[in-house]
Amino acid sequence: MIQAMNEALFEEMERDPSIVLFGEDVKASLFGDTKGLWKRFGPDRVRDTPISEALISGMAVGCAAAGRRVVCHMMFGNFVYTGMDAIANQAAKLRYMTNGQIRLPITFLAVSGGGRSAAAQHSDAIHPVLANLGGVKIVMPGSPADAKGLLKAAIRDDDPVFFLQAAGRGGEPGEVPEEDYVIPLGQAAIRRPGRDLTLVAIGAMVRPALKTAEALAGEGIEVEVVDPRTVVPLDLKTILGSVRRTGRLVIVDEARDTCSVASHVAALVAERAFEALVAPIRRVTVPDCCIPYAPVLERAVLPSVETIERAVRETLDWRRPA
Amino acid sequence: MASIGGNLPREELLEMYRGMLTIRRMEEQLARDCAAGKLPGPVHLYVGEEAIAVGVCRHLSERDWITSTHRGHGHFLAKGGDPARMMAEIYGRADGICGGFGGSMHVADFSKGIIGANGIVGGGIALAAGAALAVQLDGDGRVAVAFFGDGAANQGVLAEALNVAALWKLPLLLVCENNGFSEFSPTATVTAGSIAERARPFGLPSVEVDGNDVVAVWQAADVAVRRAREGRGPSLIEARTYRTRGHVEYEVTFITEPYRDEAEVEAWRARDPIDRLARRLREEDPAVEAKLAAIAAAVEETVRAAVRFAEASPEPDPASARGHMFANA
Numbered sequence: 100m101i102q103a104m105n106e107a108l109f110e111e112m113e114r115d116p117s118i119v120l121f122g123e124d125v126k127a128s129l130f131g132d133t134k135g136l137w138k139r140f141g142p143d144r145v146r147d148t149p150i151s152e153a154l155i156s157g158m159a160v161g162c163a164a165a166g167r168r169v170v171c172h173m174m175f176g177n178f179v180y181t182g183m184d185a186i187a188n189q190a191a192k193l194r195y196m197t198n199g200q201i202r203l204p205i206t207f208l209a210v211s212g213g214g215r216s217a218a219a220q221h222s223d224a225i226h227p228v229l230a231n232l233g234g235v236k237i238v239m240p241g242s243p244a245d246a247k248g249l250l251k252a253a254i255r256d257d258d259p260v261f262f263l264q265a266a267g268r269g270g271e272p273g274e275v276p277e278e279d280y281v282i283p284l285g286q287a288a289i290r291r292p293g294r295d296l297t298l299v300a301i302g303a304m305v306r307p308a309l310k311t312a313e314a315l316a317g318e319g320i321e322v323e324v325v326d327p328r329t330v331v332p333l334d335l336k337t338i339l340g341s342v343r344r345t346g347r348l349v350i351v352d353e354a355r356d357t358c359s360v361a362s363h364v365a366a367l368v369a370e371r372a373f374e375a376l377v378a379p380i381r382r383v384t385v386p387d388c389c390i391p392y393a394p395v396l397e398r399a400v401l402p403s404v405e406t407i408e409r410a411v412r413e414t415l416d417w418r419r420p421a
Numbered sequence: 422m423a424s425i426g427g428n429l430p431r432e433e434l435l436e437m438y439r440g441m442l443t444i445r446r447m448e449e450q451l452a453r454d455c456a457a458g459k460l461p462g463p464v465h466l467y468v469g470e471e472a473i474a475v476g477v478c479r480h481l482s483e484r485d486w487i488t489s490t491h492r493g494h495g496h497f498l499a500k501g502g503d504p505a506r507m508m509a510e511i512y513g514r515a516d517g518i519c520g521g522f523g524g525s526m527h528v529a530d531f532s533k534g535i536i537g538a539n540g541i542v543g544g545g546i547a548l549a550a551g552a553a554l555a556v557q558l559d560g561d562g563r564v565a566v567a568f569f570g571d572g573a574a575n576q577g578v579l580a581e582a583l584n585v586a587a588l589w590k591l592p593l594l595l596v597c598e599n600n601g602f603s604e605f606s607p608t609a610t611v612t613a614g615s616i617a618e619r620a621r622p623f624g625l626p627s628v629e630v631d632g633n634d635v636v637a638v639w640q641a642a643d644v645a646v647r648r649a650r651e652g653r654g655p656s657l658i659e660a661r662t663y664r665t666r667g668h669v670e671y672e673v674t675f676i677t678e679p680y681r682d683e684a685e686v687e688a689w690r691a692r693d694p695i696d697r698l699a700r701r702l703r704e705e706d707p708a709v710e711a712k713l714a715a716i717a718a719a720v721e722e723t724v725r726a727a728v729r730f731a732e733a734s735p736e737p738d739p740a741s742a743r744g745h746m747f748a749n750a
Contacts, residue, residue, distance in 0.1 A: 119554070119558065143558055144558075146589075148585065149581070149584055149585060149588075151578075151581035151584065151585065153547065153577060153578045153581055154547045154550065154578055154581035154582055154585060155547075156547070157544075157546070157547020157548050157550070157551060157578065158547050158548075158550050158551030158554060158585075159551060160547070160548050160551055161486075161488070161536065161547065161548035161549060161550060161551025161552040161553075161554075161555070161565070162551035162552065162554050162555045163551070164486075164531065164536050164548065164551070164552060165486055165536075165551065165552040165555035165556060165565070166555055166559075167554075167555045167558070169551075184541055184544060184578075185544075185547055185548075188540070188541045188544060189539075189541075189544060189547075189548060193529075193537070194745065194746070194747070194748065195522060195745060195746050196519060196522055196523040196527040196529070196537075197519045197522070197523055197527065197529045197531070197537060198517075198518075198519045198520035198521075198522045198523070198745065199744075199745035199748070200519070200529065200530070200531045200532075201531050202748040203748075233746060234746055234747075236747070256749050257747075257748035257749050258747045258748050258749055284749075
């Protein structure tokens, strides 16, 4: 996935000379996504910044307002909190407050989520916090091929977009087309069709969801895996269409349970497709606790093939109490 | 005080007089409107501080960028923002510069290089640094200016901005308007040391000027803007002034104990930047009186026209409230 992101950044910066990229250690590239860009595009367009999130997130806004297309690397999702004023109060609001006078083409890059024993201050999944701001789009790729097409779309988009890459799962293998392709924001993908149950899996949860579906297929259980690809905008139409076919819904979201995106999807489906449901909606999320350090502790709180499978089976087995 | 007049051409001084008086009369109108209950939201007025916005913005063109504060009407007007559309915005009308979506704390006009007022104390500093980066890359000699208050000087982002601006030699001018109060707290109770001095450890030039002396501000800005345009990097100006009105107009409804001496306010009123410039102009040439009167009459008409325009403008369509969050919906 990292290589796919790197390809997308190279191709977009080549295509559009107005793009500038800055952030913390983009030259050294902790994750590899910005590797080689400094060498190729030079110190004007690719800049290492100090560890000053409040400043760099605000500079992204000012630079975009002044006509540039900006990629701003925030490194870890938790560091976004330090830059939150410019994100929540400026980036998310400037266009609206000024009656649409400006476009703010900014792509914020950050690693989001756990799974690497990075502990509580480097493992938050920040998409629910960002989703509630209203004025930023959120991309959460579930595969390397999607990462490339979605990152290109994010960069070409004229609004602030968070491109959240799953921590610790960036090295996942997968075919990535060589050509220039863009995956529009707001279009979910049905990763695997199935008639028995809809399994909505967000970002890094797509892989364990597909594994679960594969395992259950051996028993003749057909799970439809829906990957929203972007949380804002959310392709509710595809989700509702799937639920109307299957009648059952499980949502897996690596986010704390309270106000997770899973909760939001559950509410929307309950409001709009209640008549199609033959069982209660279930959510597989992270309990309302911090992400712990020790691998055995971390595994105990993150969604897994086992917890997803259990939720799927319980939903399939559910019978209305007599 | 000695600098009033300086070596500036009289036409420039008269233009600055016009600029300051326009802000003053607009703000006085808004004070009356607020007291009369005509304004839907809070207003933070710039009365007494006009010399700073005007003295700086006289050096800027529409293609330079500014960011401003919650006390932002003066910067908007000094940078060429339209008074009528500003008034309509603060009245919450459809023809406001932001269609009634922003109000007093968010007046902005990107076509005039005004990134806008800002409801967050210190919120404009990083934005101006970003705009400075954009114009630096364009390499055409444009600059960005961040106006902020002494209260904002206590936000960490100022230190972050000084650091990066110095490292990258950004064409940035940081203008601190030290008006003596951080909302209701006297500056001395919340701010240690000198704000101007804070640029020094970063190796940046800084100067403290009499913010009630439009010529002194003009001269300091002249040096700083020139420096930025020539690619020699950022500067900090601390303009010492005084907020002769309250933090927010409706504070009379909740402030029960006075937080400052009336004598102090009076002392600063005696140093009013507009009166000082007028006095100097009259001393140099008694015949200027007719010109000052003509400017005053024109300014009064500008304000009346702004009010007429705002009052005639309809309220925004409630059906539009959810619109334009995104450019690519």
